[in-house]
Every structure is written in structure tokens, then in C-alpha cells.
């Protein structure tokens with residue numbers, strides 16, 4: 355049977371899930387539209403939160419994550435999508451085109467991932483020191499692999515300290531740039547705003563004993579005695595290539611890893627300073643040794659308080675006619 359073209363109902367389902375994806379500073383740089391019976395996810399050039407030298411990367415990662423959520427939502431309508439990334443060379447703003455594929459039911463694991471979409475929030479709080487069990491680690495690695503990406507878990511204090519050094523020094527360099535600081539604080543919002551980071555979700559300022567930098571956006575101190583876990587689980591998500599298509603695909607893999615973690619009861623946050631700056635990214639890549647390809651995101655994963663939901667703009671604002 356030929357699949358029916360997607361219509362407004364599928365567009366709304368895809369966009370409702372898509373806008374729950376993570377994005378740098380909650381900038382939500384995506385739009386969704388119907389085009390010739392397909393659903394397209396487009397980058398919105400108005401929301402280009404370039405902070406450093408990796409122009410467009412953050413937008414492509416966020417749009418890829420939104421595509422993954424949209425795929426899950428379409429599966430739940432029994433009309434899974436055949437996805438083409440950057441399908442139109444003449445229009446680089448079209449990140450993905452989702453065409454209706456042969457009908458099938460979502461599997462139980464896919465339904466679990468969809469159920470995790472609304473529960474996944476970045477958590478910038480200290481996690482508990484409990485280690486992440488091997489089985490959960492393997493699920494995370496498999497999640498990245500299922501989307502054609504890789505996930506390297508940093509094992510042992512040597513690997514962790516190496517990453518921490520790169521992350522801290524990049525953070526220090528970025529912080530010394532007044533324009534960067536200004537842009538960062540420009541993304542702090544009240545709860546009522548539809549984008550940016552609400553004050554309650556902002557990380558507390560770092561303490562000298564912290565291993566890793568947090569993107570703090572403000573000056574809220576941490577309660578005494580609330581230190582970060584001494585040996586966090588850090589995972590580097592990467593792709594073999596680094597084209598625009600590879601980055602969108604890495605966004606899909608990122609979202610699959612994050613949702614898999616949420617489904618496994620794990621909290622997550624992202625640390626992207628060492629990914630955004632070319633020199634730091636190359637250093638990180640070299641430190642991974644045999645792993646060939648490009649790091650696209652660093653994740654902190656562990657057991658801890660779930661993050662708070664951050665607002666999203668009205669779904670209607672994400673739709674294009």
C-alpha cells in the first residue's frame with residue numbers, strides 16, 4: 355500500500371515533540387513545515403547563537419535532535435518517516451525532509467524513548483556519587499551507534515582529568531571575552547519568556563574544587579556542602595565526518611543518547627565549550643587516541659535530581675506555512 359502523504363495532524367505531532375529538543379541556550383533554532391506530503395525541519399537563521407568559531411554547528415545539532423523527536427512522534431502515529439538530511443542542495447536551510455514510509459507500529463523501546471521526550475531536561479546540579487552500571491553504559495553506547503555516531507565513555511581519572519583540563523581552559527578563554535559574556539547573560543530569562551534559560555535552571559557559579567566548568571550564565575552561588583560528584587561519567591559523542599550533514603546526524607544521535615539515559619533513570623547535562631572552539635576540539639580529539647572522527651558533544655551523565663523543564667515558544671511560532 356502506498357503511504358499516505360503527511361498532513362496537518364502529523365505536522366503538529368512532529369512539531370510538538372520536535373520543540374522539546376535541547377538547543378544551545380534554549381534558542382530553539384528550528385521551524386517545521388509541510389512540503390509536498392513531507393514534513394521538513396528547517397534551521398531558522400534568526401536564532402543563530404554562535405558563540406565561538408563553530409558557526410552553524412549548534413543550530414545543526416539542535417535541529418538534528420528535533421528531527422529525532424519528530425521521527426519518534428511520527429512512529430507513534432503508525433506512519434514512520436523515511437528521513438533525508440539536507441535533501442535540497444539549493445536550500446541549505448532545509449535540515450531534513452521526513453517522507454511517510456511503510457506503515458508499522460512503534461516497538462516498545464521506541465515508545466519508551468517517545469515517553470522520555472517530555473521528561474528529559476538538562477540537569478546542571480551535582481549528581482549523586484553512585485556509578486552508572488555497565489548495562490546502562492552499554493545502552494548509551496548502542497544508542498549513539500544506532501544513529502551512525504559513536505559515544506566514548508571516559509574511564510579512569512587520567513582520561514577524566516585530561517578532559518577537565520581542556521574544558522576548564524576553554525571556559526577560561528571564553529570567559530575572558532567580554533562579548534561572549536554579554537551574549538551569555540543575554541540568554542538568561544524569566545520563567546514567562548518562551549526561550550532562553552530561566553534563572554532557576556541556570557547552573558550555580560563554580561567553586562575552586564570543581565573538576566568541570568559549568569556554563570553559569572549568572573552569579574548564583576551554590577549551597578555549602580553541595581559539591582559535584584568526584585568522578586563524573588563523561589561521554590564524548592562524535593561522528594566520523596564533520597560535514598553539515600554529519601552534524602545534523604550527530605544531533606539525532608545526541609537526542610537518542612539523552613532519551614535513552616532519561617529512560618534509564620539517569621540525569622544528563624551538556625558541556626560544549628571544548629567542542630565549540632577549534633583548538634580545544636582538536637586537542638580533545640587527539641586525547642581520544644584511536645577514535646577517529648570529530649567530537650560533537652560532551653555529556654555528563656549520572657544519577658541525580660531531574661532537571662527542571664525550560665519553557666518553549668508557542669508551537670505555532672515554530673510552524674511555517
Ligand SMILES: Cc1cc2nc3c(=O)[nH]c(=O)nc-3n(C[C@H](O)[C@H](O)[C@H](O)COP(=O)(O)O)c2cc1C
Nearest residue numbers: 376377378379380412415475476569624625626664
Ligand atoms: C549544541 C548545544 C550545546 C549546549 N551546550 C551547553 C553547555 O555548554 N552547558 C549547558 O549547561 N547546557 C548546554 N546545552 C543545553 C541547553 O542549554 C539546553 O538544552 C536548553 O537550555 C534547553 O533546556 P533542556 O535541555 O532542559 O530542554 C547545550 C545544548 C545544545 C543543543
